[in-house]
Amino acid sequence: MQPPLRGKVRTPSRLCFDLSMTTIDRRKLSALLDKERVEHLARTPLSRAAYEAADHLFGRVPMTWMNKWSGGYPVSMASARGNRIVDLDGNEYVDFALGDTAAMAGHSPDATVAAVTKRLAVDGGITTMLPSLDAEWVGAELTRRFGLPLWSFALSATDANRWALRIGRLVTGKPKVLAFSYGYHGAVDETFVVCGPDGEPEARGGNVGPPVPIADTTRVAEFNDLASVERALAHGDIAVVITEPALTNMGIVLPEPGFLDGLRALCTQYGALLLIDETHTFSAGPGGCTEAWNLKPDLFVIGKSIGGGVPCGAFGITNEIAEAIRKNLDADLVDVGGVGGTLAGNVLSTAAMRATLGEVLTAPAFEHMIAMATRFTAGVELVLLETNMPWSIVQLGARAEYLFTSPAPKSGSASALVEDEELEDYLHLFMSNRGLLMTPFHNMALMCPTTSSADVDLHTALFTKAICDLVS
Structure with a gap:
């Protein structure tokens, strides 16, 4: 039985220029990642201070997985509602991580x-x-x-x-x-x-x-x-x-x-x-x-x-x-x-x-969430096409994820072979430094009932810029 993946893919306008490069310059990637790490430190001083002061928490976090976030420390949350999170420094984020699925209904519905x-x-x-x-x-x-x-x-x-x-x-x-x-x-x-x-x-x-x-x-x-x-x-x-x-x-x-x-x-x-x-x-x-x-x-x-x-x-x-x-x-x-x-x-x-x-999490809510994931997928597909990046994106209802290979892997073992921690760190920090959170475990994005077209289009714009900076 063929899984129903998503609806019709849009055809957005083309990028302002075409790229032919399909390989990653690792030295350039390392330099870009260093730049994003510096920016992370500059925009989240209160989160960093909270992390460094957490002397009674093993790993300086309430649960050790929280150290998976890119940048050397996680941002510390002040408030959250719907698909928005505000950190201690007052930075607001469009949240596509949604607590690694636990908040698929949105924060505090x-x-x-x-x-x-x-x-x-x-x-x-x-x-x-x-x-x-x-x-x-x-x-x-x-x-x-x-x-x-x-x-x-x-x-x-x-x-x-x-x-x-x-x-x-x-x-x-x-x-x-x-x-x-x-x-x-x-x-x-x-x-x-x-x-x-x-x-x-x-x-x-x-x-x-x-x-x-x-x-x-x-x-x-x-x-x-x-x-x-x-x-x-x-x-x-x-x-x-x-x-x-x-x-x-x-x-x-x-x-x-x-x-x-x-x-x-x-x-x-x-x-x-x-x-x-x-x-x-x-x-x-x-x-x-x-x-x-x-x-x-x-x-x-x-x-x-x-x-x-x-x-x-x-x-x-x-x-x-x-x-x-x-x-x-x-x-x-x-x-x-x-x-x-x-x-x-x-x-x-x-x-x-x-x-x-x-x-x-009603049927109408899922209809909206899946439509947003379809829009998200279409945006990523366009960027990959126009930059000739040999990556892929997979959608499962309200969830989508891009992978550093094409076609998409067919088994867990095959998928494990294409992990790239440095590349993930760069993409995640690029997004979070500009107000968008992806799931820290690989490149997954999840939609909730309050996710909007504007939120999805923000990701498309940031993804475009991140890839163009990397391969231009």
Whole structure:
């Protein structure tokens, strides 16, 4: 099945001049990057001071990933609303990072703010380990959007994935997980895997303190390679195949026509459960790729954006899996069996999810967001065409990303080969120094309901200038 990627591409006016250069002068790139680093220091002195004063924070940031931002330190936020962020120095940014998807609804959307304020200040209670009526509404809405009939909540997609994998091993009686090379599903130990030279699983570089060798828990395959999937499944020990419908952690890697249908068929043939993780790919539409491409997962995970920024996650299961759990009298899902947590499903998170899904991330909102991503993609395509840059851009609904190769890679391993940290740093700093934020992990841009055509066109103008400065 061919993924629906985007609408009709516009044909904007041509650049003021044509370029024929298609290679990067690394000395020029280094000089331009140094210039942007100096500018970053000059325009964000209060952010730098806050960073240097953070003596009691490991890495000088609340969470170590924040050191991924280019420039030597992240800007420190003063306020945020919609798709705008203001830093301590008063600089305003058009935000295409959106909290690495967690703020896909925009920062502090009115409906979500009203719902959580009511829960906090009027109704009272944040976490009581008791249900509220909001929880059933959210479960029914997730069923309407994604199809699975039964849901349970977590505080993150990482936890939801962990618990779903546990359930998969329980009901199949099999010990291992099949994950795709360079896929990503949060801090889930079983999924930090890449294909080794012989196709066998190897630990992904940099994995901190893995509990056991990755081959003890995981088999690996290449995305878009059904033959590698079948070789792994043929061992007969795989409980769950876990994947995003399109990979998003090493750049966007779209499924080839027929791949996901073939994956579903192989899971059924070999008695493995299919877990679809739509934490990032929810950008494809109101029902994510699962609805758009008619996917039929046994297990489903989502998180981040569905709470409008309030921590949450969810996993869905089929009736057949639920019945298998009920029949297993040794499974403890109400105490210390390894599924669930004290704060999971709290009334604040469920109130946020109800408001965000019911009033913010609606079908009309997605229509607008996808139109903005299509405009974004068209602008980048034009610049690449007219500068003869051998790059590509991939769109998945409201998400788009440019990659330093063409055509776009078809697997996570192939995408990993074209990373260019220095080039990314230059583009990111060029943008942020002129009031625009891209996701610090590669070159991804996400649209939210308040993203405007003017915001997208600002990116096109800045991207044009950054590339022309680099290759002219």
